[in-house]
Amino acid sequence: xxxxxxxxxRFHDKKRGEIRAVDxxxxxxxxxxxxxxxxxxxxxxxxxxxxxxxxxxxTDGTAVICGYDVVEDPEKVRANVGFLSTATALYxxxxxxxxxxxxxxxxxxxxxxxxxxLDVIFNRLDMNSFRDRRCDKLSxxxxxxxxxxxxxxxxxxxxxxxxxxLGLDIMTARTITAFIRECRDRGKTVIFSTHxxxxxxxxxxxxxxxxxxxxxxxxxxxxxxEKYGEQDLEEIFVKIVTPLQSQVEV
Amino acid sequence: MNLSAVGIVYRKEFREWVxxxxxxxxxxxxxLFLFPVMMVGFSALAVVMVGKAEKETPKIMVLGGExxxxxxxxxxxxxxxxxxxxxxxxxxQISNKDIRAAVEIPxxxxxxxxxxxxxxxxxxxxxxxxxxxxxxxxIEKFLKDYRDAVVKDRxxxxxxxxxxxxxxxxxxxxxxxxxxxSGATFGSFIGYxxxxxxxTGAMYPAIDLTAGEKERGTMxxxxxxxxxxxxLVCGKFLLVFSASLATAILSVISMGGSFAILGHTSLMNSxxxxxxxxxxxxxxxxxxxxxxxxxxxxxxxxVLMTIxxxxxxxxxxxxxxxxxxxxIVIPAVASVMPGVELTPKLALIPILNTSLVCKEIITxxxxxxxxxxxxxxxxxxAGVALFLAFKTFQRESVLFRx
Numbered sequence: 001x002x003x004x005x006x007x008x009x010r011f012h013d014k015k016r017g018e019i020r021a022v023d024x025x026x027x028x029x030x031x032x033x034x035x036x037x038x039x040x041x042x043x044x045x046x047x048x049x050x051x052x053x054x055x056x057x058x059t060d061g062t063a064v065i066c067g068y069d070v071v072e073d074p075e076k077v078r079a080n081v082g083f084l085s086t087a088t089a090l091y092x093x094x095x096x097x098x099x100x101x102x103x104x105x106x107x108x109x110x111x112x113x114x115x116x117x118l119d120v121i122f123n124r125l126d127m128n129s130f131r132d133r134r135c136d137k138l139s140x141x142x143x144x145x146x147x148x149x150x151x152x153x154x155x156x157x158x159x160x161x162x163x164x165x166l167g168l169d170i171m172t173a174r175t176i177t178a179f180i181r182e183c184r185d186r187g188k189t190v191i192f193s194t195h196x197x198x199x200x201x202x203x204x205x206x207x208x209x210x211x212x213x214x215x216x217x218x219x220x221x222x223x224x225x226e227k228y229g230e231q232d233l234e235e236i237f238v239k240i241v242t243p244l245q246s247q248v249e250v
Numbered sequence: 251m252n253l254s255a256v257g258i259v260y261r262k263e264f265r266e267w268v269x270x271x272x273x274x275x276x277x278x279x280x281x282l283f284l285f286p287v288m289m290v291g292f293s294a295l296a297v298v299m300v301g302k303a304e305k306e307t308p309k310i311m312v313l314g315g316e317x318x319x320x321x322x323x324x325x326x327x328x329x330x331x332x333x334x335x336x337x338x339x340x341x342x343q344i345s346n347k348d349i350r351a352a353v354e355i356p357x358x359x360x361x362x363x364x365x366x367x368x369x370x371x372x373x374x375x376x377x378x379x380x381x382x383x384x385x386x387x388x389i390e391k392f393l394k395d396y397r398d399a400v401v402k403d404r405x406x407x408x409x410x411x412x413x414x415x416x417x418x419x420x421x422x423x424x425x426x427x428x429x430x431x432s433g434a435t436f437g438s439f440i441g442y443x444x445x446x447x448x449x450t451g452a453m454y455p456a457i458d459l460t461a462g463e464k465e466r467g468t469m470x471x472x473x474x475x476x477x478x479x480x481x482l483v484c485g486k487f488l489l490v491f492s493a494s495l496a497t498a499i500l501s502v503i504s505m506g507g508s509f510a511i512l513g514h515t516s517l518m519n520s521x522x523x524x525x526x527x528x529x530x531x532x533x534x535x536x537x538x539x540x541x542x543x544x545x546x547x548x549x550x551x552x553v554l555m556t557i558x559x560x561x562x563x564x565x566x567x568x569x570x571x572x573x574x575x576x577x578i579v580i581p582a583v584a585s586v587m588p589g590v591e592l593t594p595k596l597a598l599i600p601i602l603n604t605s606l607v608c609k610e611i612i613t614x615x616x617x618x619x620x621x622x623x624x625x626x627x628x629x630x631x632a633g634v635a636l637f638l639a640f641k642t643f644q645r646e647s648v649l650f651r652x
Contacts, residue, residue: 011647050470053474055474075477075478076476078475078476079476081474085470088474089468090468090471091262091266092466093265093269094262098265102262105258106258106259106475107476108476
C-alpha cells in the first residue's frame with residue numbers, strides 16, 4: 001500500500017532558480033494492482049519514485065508505505081520496498097550470487113534463510129548457470145535477472161519500477177514486464193513509471209498522468225477513455241498535457 | 251549506528267577492493283617494490299657516478315705562470331691532473347666540459363714568495379658541476395700543500411719550530427649514538443614516505459567507493475537498500491582507512507628491508523667517505539612512527555572521500571584530488587628541509603607535524619608533550635573530517651549532482 005500525500009520536491013538551480021520537480025502530488029496504490037505513472041521526460045516521474053523509495057527527501061508533503069512514513073521512518077520504508085530502474089546498476093566485481101547475498105544481508109536476513117531464498121530465487125529465474133559469474137561479465141538479460149533477484153531477496157510487499165525497460169531489447173524488456181505482472185499476481189503493491197504508452201495499456205490497472213511535476217489526472221484506462229472521449233491513450237495523453245495548445249488549435 | 255550493517259558493507263567493499271587490479275598496483279606493488287627499487291637504484295647510480303668522476307684525471311689549464319717555472323714544473327709532475335696547453339677560450343672550454351678547471355698564476359708569483367707580498371692564485375671552475383668541482387678541489391689541495399711547504403721553508407730559515415703556527419690543535423668528536431647520525435639523514439625521508447603512501451593508498455579506494463559508485467550507477471541501488479546512510483559511510487570509510495594503513499604498513503616493511511639490504515652491501519660504504527647508510531631502526535621507533543601515522547591516515551581517508559564524493563565520475567574525482575595531493579606533499583616536503591624543527595606552533599599544522607615528529611622518533615628522541623599534542627590535534631582534525639564526510643553523504647545535491 002502506497003499513499004502519497006501532497007508530495008513536493010523543489011531543487012535550486014543556479015541558472016534557472018527554483019525548480020518544482022514535483023508539485024503537490026497525491027495518489028494511492030493498492031495491493032494487487034499496478035499503478036502506472038505516465039509522463040514525458042522531465043515530468044517528475046523519477047523524482048516522485050525516488051521520494052517513495054526514500055532516496056530523496058520530500059521538500060513538502062509525505063508518503064506512507066506499509067504504514068511507515070517516508071520522512072519519519074525511511075529505513076523501515078526501504079525494508080518494505082523493492083526498487084528497480086535502469087539506473088540501479090550492479091557491482092561489477094561481485095558475482096551474481098554475492099550481489100544478491102549482499103542485499104539480502106543488508107535486509108537483515110540470517111545466513112540460513114538467505115541460503116534458502118537464494119536457491120529458490122535462482123531456480124525460479126533460471127540463474128544457476130551464471131550465479132558465480134562476475135556482474136561485469138554478464139549479458140544485459142542476465143544483469144536484469146540479477147537485478148530482479150536483488151529486489152526479490154527480501155520479498156518486499158511494495159515494488160517500485162522507474163522506467164525499468166528503458167534501453168532494453170524486446171526480449172529483456174519482456175522479462176521485466178512479465179516480472180511486474182507476477183508481482184501483482186502475488187498481491188504486491190506495484191508502481192511503475194514509463195513514457196511508453198503501449199506498456200501502460202498492457203500492464204496498468206490505474207494510470208496517473210504527470211506533467212511539469214503535477215499529477216494532472218488519474219483513473220483506469222476505461223475511465224480515462226470515457227472522460228476524454230478518445231480510445232487511444234496517446235491521444236488522451238496529448239489532450240491532457242497540452243490543454244492550452246489544443247484550445248488554440250480549436 | 252548498526253555495527254553489523256557496517257560490517258556487511260565493509261566486507262563487501264573489501265571483497266571488491268581485493269578484486270581490483272588497480273588496487274594491487276597502488277597498495278601492494280608501489281610500496282613494496284617501487285620505493286625500494288628507487289632508493290637502491292638511485293643510491294647505486296649516485297655511487298657509480300661519483301666513483302666515475304673521482305677516477306677521472308681532470309684536465310686543468312694553467313693561465314700565466316711563465317715566470318714561475320718551479321711551480322709549473324711541480325704542477326706538471328702531478329699524476330692526478332692532466333695539464334693542457336693554454337688557449338684563449340678557456341672559459342668556454344670549462345663551460346663545454348672540455349677542461350674541468352683553470353688555475354691562474356699571478357705575475358711574478360715566485361718572486362713574491364721571497365718578499366712579503368701576498369698574491370692570490372685563482373681557480374676557475376663551473377659551480378654545480380661535480381667533475382669540475384673535483385678538478386678544482388685537486389688543484390686547490392696541491393696549492394695548499396705547496397703553500398704549507400713554503401711556510402715550512404720560511405720557518406726553517408728563521409730557525410723556528412713548526413708548532414709556532416699551530417700552538418694547539420682542534421678536533422671534533424661525535425657524541426650522538428650512530429642511529430641518531432644516520433637517523434637524522436634518513437629519518438625525515440621515512441616519515442615523508444610513510445605520509446605520502448598513506449595518502450596514495452587512500453586515494454584510489456576513496457574515489458572508487460564514492461565517485462566510482464556514482465559513475466557505475468550503483469549509488470542508487472545501494473541507497474534503495476534498508477541500510478542507513480551513516481552505516482554506509484562508516485563501512486566505506488573503514489575500507490578506505492584500511493587501504494591507507496595497509497599501504498603504510500607495506501611501505502614501512504619494504505623500507506626496513508631495503509635499508510637492511512643497503513646496509514649489508516659494501517656498495518655504500520666504499521667511496522662515500524666512511525658514512526654508512528645502515529639504519530638501525532629499532533622496533534620501537536617503527537611502531538611509534540606507525541602509531542603517529544594512524545590518525546593521519548584517518549584524516550586523509552575522510553578528507554579524500556569527502557572531496558571525491560562531489561565528483562560525478564572517476565576522472566572528475568581525480569582532477570579534484572590532484573591539487574589536493576600537492577597540499578599534502580608540500581608540508582611533507584617542508585619537514586625534510588634541513589633546519590625545520592618541531593615547535594609548539596608547527597605541532598598544530600597537520601601533516602607537517604607528523605612528518606617532523608617521525609623524524610625525531612627515528613633519531614631516538616621522544617618529546618612526549620609534542621607527541622601527545624600532535625596525536626590529539628591530528629585526531630581532532632580527523633574527527634572533523636569524518637563528520638564532514640557524514641554530512642556530505644546526507645546531501646542530495648551532492649549524491650545526485652547532474
